[in-house]
Amino acid sequence: MSEVPNLAEISEDYHNWTLEDIEDAMIPQHAREKGGRDTIFAWLAKYQVAKSSGQDAINGTVGSLLEDDGNLAVNPVVSSTLREQADLELSAYAPLPGLPHFRTLVPELAFGDGLPVMLHHGIHLESISTPGGTGALYLSARNLLKPGTTLLLRDRHWGPYQTIIKECGLEVATWPLMPSSGDGQIDVEALDGVLNQLVQEQNQVLAWLNDPAHNPTGMSLTSESRMLVLERFASIAEKNPSKGITLFVDGAYAAYAKNHHGWGDTLALFSSEVMWPPNLLLCYGFSASKSHTLYGQRCGALIMIHPNKEFLERMLEVMLHTGRGTWSGAARLPQATVHSIHSDVDKYVDWLHERDRLQQMLETRRDIFNSRCVKENVPILPSHDGYFAFLPHENPEPIAEAASTRGLYVVPLKGGIRIGLCSIPTSQVDRAAGILADAWRTNC
Ligand SMILES: Cc1ncc(COP(=O)(O)O)c(C=O)c1O
Incomplete structure (x- = not known):
């Protein structure tokens, strides 16, 4: 009769496995090289912690367009049109x-x-x-x-x-x-x-x-x-x-x-x-x-x-x-x-109207941001359209840290700092540029 394995002993042995042992067994080398925390989400998390602990914090970390009240901008005709699609479009x-x-x-x-x-x-x-x-x-x-x-x-x-x-x-x-x-x-x-x-x-x-x-x-x-x-x-x-x-x-x-x-x-x-x-x-x-x-x-x-x-x-x-x-x-x-x-002409006009409103909101934020940066001599890269602005710097982390202690959360990336104009409320953009200017001056 074959020997019955002692399950208690085996499971005791399994408790001694380190994460590295499991990874060694499970993940082939090419996949083990993958990983790294996403910097953008890490800085968003810092903003969220600061905000919930009562800091008057500005969120310049997100890569989605937020309304001035901090909610995600959603084009309403898109949601209503999506909801009225036939079952076939949903399921097939x-x-x-x-x-x-x-x-x-x-x-x-x-x-x-x-x-x-x-x-x-x-x-x-x-x-x-x-x-x-x-x-x-x-x-x-x-x-x-x-x-x-x-x-x-x-x-x-x-x-x-x-x-x-x-x-x-x-x-x-x-x-x-x-x-x-x-x-x-x-x-x-x-x-x-x-x-x-x-x-x-x-x-x-x-x-x-x-x-x-x-x-x-x-x-x-x-x-x-x-x-x-x-x-x-x-x-x-x-x-x-x-x-x-x-x-x-x-x-x-x-x-x-x-x-x-x-x-x-x-x-x-x-x-x-x-x-x-x-x-x-x-x-x-x-x-x-x-x-x-x-x-x-x-x-x-x-x-x-x-x-x-x-x-x-x-x-x-x-x-x-x-x-x-x-x-x-x-x-x-x-x-x-x-x-x-x-x-559908009506739907299209509604979509366009809202898209233009959102674009105008971004342009207003960018104009305020760019003019304050010019005034403060902050050397941001040319920024014309869209969601972001960028301050080049070889060592961006200390600038981002300094900005966060003053209430602005932005993302330090390789070679500089990304400022998400898409997520900063219009009323806070001038203050955000001022904080960035201070943080940059103390670290440049
Ligand atoms: C430069 C650039 N290209 C492409 C994409 C792709 O976006 P998606 O796959 O959501 O269409 C993004 C999204 O942030 C982007 O920033």
Whole structure:
């Protein structure tokens, strides 16, 4: 008869296992490297503790748009339209590429009047629904670069870009957000330099460019700068016909930029004036998170733009495969909701009215913030649109700590401090800029 194990002894032994023992057994090395606390949530938690202990605290940590009373800004016509969707829209799967009418709508939302001009000049577009703009970024990273190669970012960027890039087994190269001198927006020499280097080292080049209303600075490119960037990518494609060049414009905040359809205007001009190299692909990441206050519904799309329709159909197949193998299909309900809003004049006008009110609120906050920073000589980076402003500094933690003792909670990131104008009540913005100025002066 086989010996009966002494369960009491075994479980006693199990009590001696350390967390490290369990991790050693359970988590393979590549996954053990993952982790790290999210700085943004850590500073939000500090704000919440301060607020609940009675400090007159200002919340500049959040990346969602808050009303002046601190509540999440929600576009009411979006919620009511979502609630009145038919059961089918709630329960059924969407077709894998997304609802056809949503896929047609997305380029119209992204490019406005530029779209018919692009189409007129023989440019084709193909879109695929994704879980938020993040899904669109992921699809591009998975399929437009070989694992192990390098993706190009500007040196200041949204932190989760790095996470997506790592998850896809890629490396990062950067070019400066702006030139170190002069009043231009594009460091052409640096961009050409890094593009040339990448094109020599790998067969495909992919760059992510968050514009307009860049996170974390609020900077928006002018029409000249947008064209300049496009021309540099077209030029590198032209000179290297055997290499694939993709520029991905991440338009997550475009709804809150003064020029909502700037990239549509630029692409229209580009497609009418420039011969489009067949080895150049343009991608645009659409997100309904901010524009339609649908953050949690995970609604977005990848738009691919190219003169060859068959190539785009092939790309759609490739992207669909990744979607199927990662999240399956994107949620149907928010796609149906966004489409319902934009196909009903009354709903559309309501949406636009509220979107414009929210944009105006952000502009008022930014004007107050920028003018106080000018008055106090605080060297924030150019900030034109959207949710954020950014104070560059090599050692941002002490500034953020000093600001918090005076009641302002902001987020120290690599290379500086992110100020969430989206979450600071308008009446507190001037005080917030004053606190930041004091904290910066005592630590600069
Ligand atoms: C720069 C940038 N890109 C993309 C996104 C993606 O947002 P979502 O996946 O919610 O659409 C965000 C969200 O904060 C962002 O800040």
